[in-house]
Amino acid sequence: MPVIRAAETVVHEMHNTRFTAMVRPGTGSTELCVWRIEIAPGTVGVAHTIHREEAFVVLSGTAILTIDGEASPVEVGDAAVANAGSIISLTNPGADPATLLVTTSVGFTGELPDGTIVNPPWVN
Template sequence: MAVIPHADTRRTETPGGVMTTLASPTQGGASLALWRVDVPAGTTGPRHFIDAEQVWTVVSGRIDIALDGSEITAAEGDTVILPANVLRQVRTEEGFAAIVAAPAGARAGMPDSDSMVVPPWIA
């Protein structure tokens, strides 16, 4: 068992928002990655996919997700399960915060690239 003090969480800033790693293999030795996403209003993230299922719970604000040709909207208190290997793009007009879980080591890729990486908030 490990306790990860809030002061020890890892913060990663991207053009799409701030990811704060709460637990991961390199943050407490967890086999599941758990992080908080904070995205400012008027943000559209990149089109990408993840090779593992993710579970997002919106803790404030609202997100719109283009998911493999469908549109999903989630607001405070809603939970969205995003399947593996499905192209997605997250947008928000008002901004949002969410808690996200995925298997440790999950990799992200872009639609026009053969390269996949483990994002630092999942590592």
């Protein structure tokens, strides 16, 4: 059974958020990607279109998840799903970091408002 040790994970930073890559093709997965994000306090999320479905579970703190213009506060234990083609953003208006577990399928990409396609390294 492949085990991905915490000490072996790779951390990436983008838009004031830390992405800890866990399950992905680089660690042996052929279908799924899982990563942990830590959103710094006071961070305003960058809206972007997702090309694959994403699921979110809040592990600590609180955040505001916006999907297609509908903003919803999420807190510890809450889960949400954003369908492929959705425009999403995650904002942390609080004074503490917000940590979420995120999953999607291999091949995930996103598109920034300026049309830039992002192929995030935490899903490769």
